[in-house]
Amino acid sequence: MTPLSFEWHWNADYLVFMGLLYVALAVIGAGLIYTFLKTWMDLESGESELPPEIESRKKYAAY
Amino acid sequence: MDSALFPEGVKRCSPKVFLLWTLPWLALLAWGGLSAFLCLWKGLNQTNMSNIFAFAIWIVFDLAVIALGAGAFFTGFLTYVIGRKELKSIINAAVIIGFICYSGAVAMLGIDIGQPIRGWFIFWHANVHSMLTEVSFCISAYLGVLAIEYIPIILENRQIEKVPHLRLFGHNLHHIMGVFAATGTFLSFFHQGSLGGMFGVMYARPFAERWDFYVWPTTFFLFVFSAIAAGPCFTILCTKLTEAISRKKLVPDNAVQFLARLSGWLLSGYLVLKIIDTAVWANTTVPNAGLGLMDFYREGPYGIWMLIAEIGIFGIVPAVMLMIPQVRQNPAGLIVACLMNCTGIVLNRFVFIIATLAIPVMPFARFWSYLPTWQEWGIAMALVGYGFLLFSVSYRYLPVFPKEQELNPAMNG
């Protein structure tokens, strides 16, 4: 449902509910887009050569 | 044969043994597949659901696995948002369990609705006042989040990791996982709540109705609370089962004990609220409807045992057990307490679904009984099969337990 739908009502119920949903979706979408872009940029800038171990995983050993 | 796909430095059984292990789960899936086909092709007349039991075993399974799958969002929240680092050794498992539970539940819902090809109407013609709309929105969005959380684990497969693009993508996803985890927590919180709200708002059914707090009935909060109290226990049970089957230690005790202790406290907190809620309900809603508490516990098998079992035996007992360090540190004690905790929560969901519908509201309406058909069991069992299968495959090929190598040095090959 979008504000263009014929059933849409411009009242608080719809704004809050659909608003929060779209915010959540936007955050997820933005996160994904960011990751895509970052990956793309990293690859472009030649930083694809990471050490064979993923850093983050190495860190586990610390716990 | 497939050892090239295994995570580095761990030992896995032979393909033959693995294949044998998957057979029962594949069989369950086949049973479920046949059932699903029948239900979709011939319609829901294949079930024993009825105009009285509009919701039945599938919804019980749905709500149960979603409650139990709450380990994912809650562990994710603790790991990424709060920053409990010891949980990193179990977060992957929690995420996979969550993914299994949610994807299974959504698939089951797709069969449960009478017009699956219209399922998207919920989003398209959303009635924002319906708790089920809230559930659908949050569940589907959160399933997306879970998928996002699952992807990096897949990308860590030894062979996939060799592809730089993918490895980098996974790496980057990992980096901002906190954002997803936070969103997931938000979504999950609302749908766990609205699942409870679904029943609490049925004000014309005094057995389910609960008083409102702002726009949500108390069941909204109770469901969230009970889910985060039970979810971690289910995660513990799954890891313990994996450990038992693989005969390896996979997760350090500190992670498990932390979750168990937390569960104990959460469960206690939940029970306090649940008891208050039940008392308030029994003294306001119930008499207002012209009924006494015991009027609800007269029909068929749905006696007062439900309340005693849910709150007492499978509530207070496991809460106490989990709070006592000696008990929860005892392997058997831990398992029993976790099992009882999970049972209590499933029982709670069962009561809210089946007992609510079974207890007639009109004085002259009669009591009907319900037993699922093999098709209904088939689809429910397919969820179990699917869970075992996906978890087994993940365990075999993905570094689900990052500490596995460290905890099992002897096996390092």
Next chain:
Amino acid sequence: MKATEGKYKYGMVINLDKCTGCGTCTVACAAENNLSVIRDETDKQRTISWMQLFKVTNGKPFPDTEVSYFPRPCMHCHNHTPCVSVCPPTATKMDYNNGIVSQIYTRCIGCRYCQAACPYQARYFNWWDGHFPKGTERYLSPEVSVRMRGVVEKCSFCHHRLMRAKEQAYAEDRRELEDGEYITACTEVCPAEAITFGDLNDPDSKVAKLSKHPQAFRLLERIGTEPKVYYISSKDWVRRMADNYHPNEFQPV
């Protein structure tokens, strides 16, 4: 969601003293509204019957036993209609202008939440595709669409009859309907004339007057659904059947 009062409020009064339990209302409703027939109509949990008969007995031993009937259409609950508020794809709605709770079959996804929320068991799910023995599709009325399987349906207060009556009125250049001009199929057919239908907002209508009868009551009134279907019975034991009461709470009229 406070109900804004509309101009009309259609409702029904069923006199249970007159009702003989004959079931003609059920049959006429089925015929009027193209109700489907399933192969085993004795499967009372899954058959569709918008107007359903409930049988009650006074529980006394022979020969003091008495039976009575509650014909139960959709109550068209006026206050926070339980089914309307829960329906996720807005497939059921109350038209505040006339109080009729409608069901959009082509919108319904078949989640059955409305059935769970309705305490009157007034909602029916199409567990099967309708079974029309060869030739019987010929009696189907074009005024009501035939439902597909997998959707929920219920009494519509013969909404199409309101449309029909309105069209007639417009054709005759009238703005308002006369009392009794729009009635449901069950009202029309009842051989005992036990059912009265009309606008509850019109103080002069028969239905509004009957709804204020001292022996008038509604089903599960204390739950607060504000049904627009009233019953009248002179028998205390029948009136007591309509709601739940604490011991010694029920007040005979």
Next chain:
Amino acid sequence: MEINRRNFIQLLAGGAAGIHMTPLPWKLMDDIAIWTQNNWPWVPKPEKGRFDHEKSVCTLCPGGCGIEVRKVGDRAVKIEGRTDYPVNPGGICPLGAGGLQLLYDETIRFTSPMKRVGPRGAGQFTAISWSEALATLAERIGMLRKEGRPEALAAVDGNRRGNAEGTLIRRLLESVGSPNYFRMPSIEDTYTTANLLMQGNPGPMAYDLENADYILSVGPALIEGWGAPGRVIAAWGRWHESSNGNGPKVVQVESRASNTASKSDGWVAPRPGTEAALALGLAHVMIREKLVDLSFLSNYTHGFEDWTDEEGRNRKGFRSMVLDGYAPAEVEGITGVSADRIVAIGREFGKAKSPLALYGKGKGNLNGSLLECMAVQSLNALKGNINKPGGAVVQEGLPVASWADVSPDAVAARGLETGRLNGSGSPRLPLSESLVENLSRAVLESNGTPPVDTLLVFAANPVYTLPDGGAFGKALGKIPFIVSFSPFRDETAAMADLILPDHTNLEKLEDVVWPTGLQYPFLGLSRPVVRPLYKTRHSGDAVIALAGKIGDPVAAAFPWGGFEEALKERLRGLAESPGLTSWDESKPAWETFARGRSVSPDYDSFDDLWDQLESSGFWYRPTHAFYTWLSCFRTPSGKFEFASGRLEQAVKAAAGGDAGDGLRKMGVEAVGDQAYMPHYEQTLSGDGEEGLKLVPYELFNVSTDRLPNPPFLTKTLFDTQLRKDESFVKMNPATADRLGLEQGERIRIQSDAGEVKARVDRFEGAMPGYLYLPMGFGHTAYGIYQKGKGVNPMNLVAAGKDPLSGQSVWWSARVRVSKA
């Protein structure tokens, strides 16, 4: 601008993005969603067309309600009541409302004439032409006549007494030369015989119940299908108008807490078959307490007081008989109704201004008990409530014209002289016209050539409906040639060799004669509202065509071009009699009737009348000459007879002098003077020890007669009546406990006639010691909604004979029960 790959893609992408800014895609999505959902090929889409209404009269039961059929184009889509019809002001019954499922369900109908190809009973037929079908039958009848045994042609007819089609069928047999025309049993048989014996006039029973102030309903399912249901239930509704508390008090006499019993103001539950004793017990109270109309009794009745006959013998009167034999305490012993209750009801009845005692058995589809009917009618006589407003009205039949007499040829004359196969009309059974059960016995007991060679069955399904333990079906096995005129694939048709299907009610022109129990003369005209759907033919037309094919002298007896012509000739009689063909909705016919003014007809010629009939659909005469007690009784004494002179004559004729012998032949156990008066005799079917008894009962919302039950009616049933394929038998919890039976338990019920399986429904409203099994289930024919659903209690009931009338005792039968 040059179109290259790059800007083409840009255009596409831009366009795609842009279009999403408009509501168009969303709207399209919506439309597509709705369009696809409406177009599942297996969901029927009703065709549109012009809306129309056609008025007619329902002929699905003898009640004859006015109906209005809503049509869309050529299709009938709904049956509704008519408010401009004197019998039923707007309402109809469930069967009437569900009638379109009978019209349109092709799986339960015959679509053309058929001949049997499979074994009998298998229901396998092949279509043939009408000319072939009629020729086959005409040839067979011609052969019988040639062989000199025209009486081997028999007909079983379910048409109502006195309607044109039934009269035509009877005429066919007469002209062929067979006396073996049998009408299916109905409560009318009991009414006309009781009226003949007590009032000297075999007119229909006419109860002015709308004007009565106390109604004692002994047996009829008053609000569950008795009489003209549209009329009775409408009256019921008026009586219970919340605004007026001045409706009559209604007391129902029945052994089960039926809807009528429960909804009435009082319920009296005598043991089934003891109703006569109860009525006489009430009479005892009324006579003892002098709550009777002494002036009527002394001036216009015969046999109330002790009397002296022509031969000078002292004869006991009704008064002494009742006072001696039916004291409340004694009646309590017979009926199980407490003496106090009997006294109370007797007083109420006696003190009411115009109390009316109604007699009946259930819906009235089957016969009642003659002695019971007489006992109940004597209550009306005690109050002088005969031929008075609010009483039992003495009526002649409808003033229809007769056709010219048949002149049988030598063959026919000889055939007509043979005795009727069922013995009715013979000295042994002088009081009954038709005893179909005896026909099956005659066939079954015959050796060698069966007495019936060719059997015609019209508008009836005797295999299923007769309470004979299945004897009729067995008899059919011995009859060489069976012809069914049924429009439906019923049990009897399944045994037939030739099917000549009739139209169904909405396709057929029919005269609806005098709805049962109506107080004023009434004739409805049922007109076809849809064109016949299949190659069916009006049975009246078929009979006329058949007569033509048989040739003279049979053909000569049917000079009409078709049924309509024959009907018109018959209805000419109405034109010569004052009556009305219109009705003012604001003046109920019963109000006009009670005022008793004369009517001036609203037609001046037959053609005028016919036109009116075609448009309004009814003729009636809402007036009556009340209080004409000196002339209205046509008994030997000219008075209302408690002691029936006609019966005494018949008994004497039966026995050639020895009255006791004559009575025994008629099945009467009583001896002496009381034998000629209404008295109580035990009526029960089946042999064996005293124990459980089975009472078949009718449901208003199930077609219990010859018609299949439309599936819509099953929606109204409870699953404690029928669940899946099993019938439920109601029994009192005390009885069930004694037998150790739980709710829903499966049992086997056995009688000497047969055995059925059913499930137990423990019901407080069932009389202890009795089992109540619903009728209308257990069909072995029709379609999936009827076949194999439940059991037919008629398979358990057999052999009991009602005293005097010789008809079946179906209301109580000895049975044994065991767990299944």
